[in-house]
Amino acid sequence: MTITAQQVKALREKTGVGMMDCKTALNETGGDMEAAVDWLRKKGLSKAAKKADRVAAEGLIGAYAQGTKAALVEVNSETDFVGRNEIFQKLVSTIAAEALASGGDIDALKAQPFPGSSRNVGDEVTESIATIGENLTLRRTAMLEVAEGTVATYIHNAVAPGLGKLGVLVAMSSSGDKDKLDELGRKIAMHIAAVGPLALTPDEVPAEAAERERAVYSEQARASGKPESIIEKMVEGRMRKFYEEVVLLKQAFVVNPDQTVEQAVKEAEGDIGGPIQVTGFVRFVLGEGIEKEESDFAAEVAAAAGH
Incomplete structure (x- = not known):
């Protein structure tokens, strides 16, 4: 008999086992879904399914x-x-x-x-x-x-080459010295790992985040009772400060806090031998945003004991 793609997909969803093994199981059991599940269990494969909801x-x-x-x-x-x-x-x-x-x-x-x-x-x-x-x-x-330049990588507290719990990429476009560009890129990647900027430029800050800050500053400024024209200037001043805190190029560079990242890049152009443009970055922190289950061990023991 012919095993259909729908059958394979259904068995995979049921067991969490890979497509090829699901197809083999269905072939071995003549397309019987329950028999195929048992076949996978006997092979020690379907235990993956029991773990898939953890x-x-x-x-x-x-x-x-x-x-x-x-x-x-x-x-x-x-x-x-x-x-x-x-x-x-x-x-x-x-x-x-x-x-x-x-x-x-x-x-x-x-x-x-x-x-x-x-x-x-x-x-x-x-x-x-x-x-x-x-x-x-x-x-x-x-x-x-990048078309020309480098994409620097940095793994914080690496457990093995290229593996860890926090990783950063920084794309830098330049025709200058590749080794020196890599070195600068790594320093900027370390800065990103430490500081966690929201965006590369002010224009790239998520609109929702910027509007939330603006609303808070506006309310604080109005509470001062000053005229609307003054309030507007106060809010703009605070928004500039906000961008300095969350925008990569505007942040004080951790390697030299007297400079912004943007100024450090500009200063490095002479040594590297050409214009440098930071075109993007990515920062992954392991498990961020995943809701972890809180386990009450004492309650689990009590439940197991029938209390």
Whole structure:
């Protein structure tokens, strides 16, 4: 009998097992869905499904650079311990390298063939759940590229080359000395890791964030009872201060706080031998935005004991 793509998809959704193994299971059991589930369980594969609803907020950020582009990925696990697992580290490193071809699109990355395997990247992550013994998720990816220059990478507190819990990319366009440009890019990436800017330029600050600040400043200024014309100037002054705090190019550079990042880049142009433009940055912090389940261990024990 012919196994349809719909059957394979249904079994995958039911078990969390990779497409190829689901197809094999259906072929082996004549298309019987329940028998296919049992077949996968006997092979030790469907235990992935039992883990798929657990919150995965640990894991690793992976960075990979080649030529004039670089990528970041976040692969999550349930416990911090897995981040020190060599099999998991190799998985994340391989996915980071493959991410260069995905253009920052997570679905495109999941669909790419995984090197040395008949599976794609997404299925390889699912397969690894059974091997590693925890729920794993390929959560997000980003890629930056320049026509000429460098995309510098930085991993804070790396547990292995290109792997850690906080990763940064900085794209710098320049025809100047590549090694010196890389060195400057790394310093700026370290600054981004430490400070966490919201945007590259004032124009790129999310409108919602800017409007929220403006509303707060306007209310504070009106409480002073000053004329509207004065209030407007007060608000504009405070907004300039806000941009200095959250915009990368306007921030005081952590390497030399007497300069802004923009001034440091301009000053470096003479040494590097050409104009430099910072064209973008990405900062991934492991698990940010994931709601972690709070476990009440005492309550769990009491419930298990029937109290």
